[in-house]
Amino acid sequence: LRRPRSPLADVPGPESDHWLKGTLVTFGNYGRIFQDGWDYNLQLQEKYGGVVKVHALLGVRDAHKQLYVSDPRALHYIVVKEQHIYTETDMFIMGNKLIFGDGLISTLGAQHKKQRKMLNPVFSLANMRDLLPVIQPIADSLASILLAQRRAGPREINVLPWMSRGALEYICQAALGYSFNALDPRRTNAYAEAIQKLAPSALRLIFIRPFVPLFLRTRFPLKAFQDLRGVVRAMDEASRRIFREKKARLAGVGQVKGAEAEEGEKDLGDRMRGRDIMSIMLNANMSSEESERLSDEELLGQMSTIIFAGFETTSTAISRILFILASRPDVQRKLRSEIRAAKRASGNHTEGTRWEDVGLGYDELMAVPYLDAVVRETLRVYPPTSLLARTCRQDTTLPLAHPPPARPELAAIPVPAGTNVIMSLLCANHNKAVWGADADEWRPGRWLTEKGERVPLSDVQEESESGERYPGVYASMMTFLGGGRACIGFKFAEMEIKQVLATLLSRMAFALPSQPGKTVRWKMNGLQVPVVEPPFGDGATAQVPLEVRRVAAGDFLD
């Protein structure tokens, strides 16, 4: 009556970290993977290779084994070639459905494909080009606010909440054509607050996430769930109201009955002139064939999905870049000098305008080589989302580009249906076999030619199956994933990060806190969480304190 041998038995991996002696239940490896797990995750790849067998949290011993994957060929199979077999986990889809409705991150199969078909063109380069000048004022306001704070108070500012407020305002204006005054802490708005709360309340639930759907439906008296229910209700009410207004505006009806602007909210319809993502989507939907059209519930579902997906990720990335620039004054000077040169040469630079006030056009912004290299390298080394989960839905075989060091004969792994897979974007981006021996190093020069020009990107999709490259949509790194569920907003994110950096660096300089011993440590809890250790901080609250001052002559290369 022995249990049949698991097909994953041959895959090397660590022992379960703790188990209650004499019971069948294990605590698995999740604690170390998801809690402050930077070193542990990288060591898993270093020691066991690109596919590692790990143990689930509170799983039944031997039965709950999962695969932790960073091998390029295996990831190509999971996200591209056999993406229909490796789908989002049931709990991810169910939880997202309850929070966001029928948006992209809550749907699977044909419905998801149909939504992507409608939405992919909405994020086209042409639309990004149109959008960029309209949202330049947000970056300008962010710069003015930081400088005003600096004048009024100490030199040190916790830049994280400001980058977060900026990113929220940015995505709300761009996606909805609405301002929620997120940059003004004195004004509150129910929708903006709900979105801001959603990230921490969802995060607090990371270990009990499988139960989210159950607790959202019931009135379970756990504070985190109660908060989440309130957040979902506020988001739903505001989305429905804005959606009605947008539809009415597009149909030429004007203001809808009962749709007065909420506290702290402004419809930017006249300034946006239909260039916001929601309007483009509604227009595209109206002009589509009947069979390809999305329902109102599906369109509605995209609103909070896009805002949530594009808010925390981008502000983490910008904060991380500012932190790196503060630690590397040489890089900061070089970058600022290039931005100044690009602004002076810009078509938007007119007689009498100061170079720092010039807003670069989309193509000009994308063509600044060192800015491009700094952004790419930061997103490679420090992906804001480091780990993603999938469930394998039918028995299959996963081929490997690089067999595990302990099992050189293992060219492919039989994966039984029901196996959960953790895709390690972090380890993929740090894989020495693909990125070279210095893969762990932050070196923007890897993206530049000897002459300092951008390295042209080859067609990575073609090469990816061989295992030489990753199937990522952005410069072959996995930060934005690849395949049919890759980040739909990666061009938007790149544009926003570059625009905010070009604006801030033109006007101010950033340095690490001058108090000896005070520094920021970035924890990797699945997402990146920057903390300040005692005695200066509590080691848990997310913050990025930096010294900020107005730019001076010595802040350039020449």
Ligand code: HEM
């Ligand atoms: C640095 C910033 C960003 C990072 C690192 C990032 C990363 C990702 C990743 C890894 C996924 C795949 C998630 C999964 O399959 O489980 C994803 C999906 C998605 N992202 Fe982003 N993202 C960023 C910014 C944005 C922005 C600015 C937007 C919107 C404007 C956006 C919208 C989305 C949406 C809607 C999806 C779901 C796509 C689908 O399932 O078809 N993201 N993102």
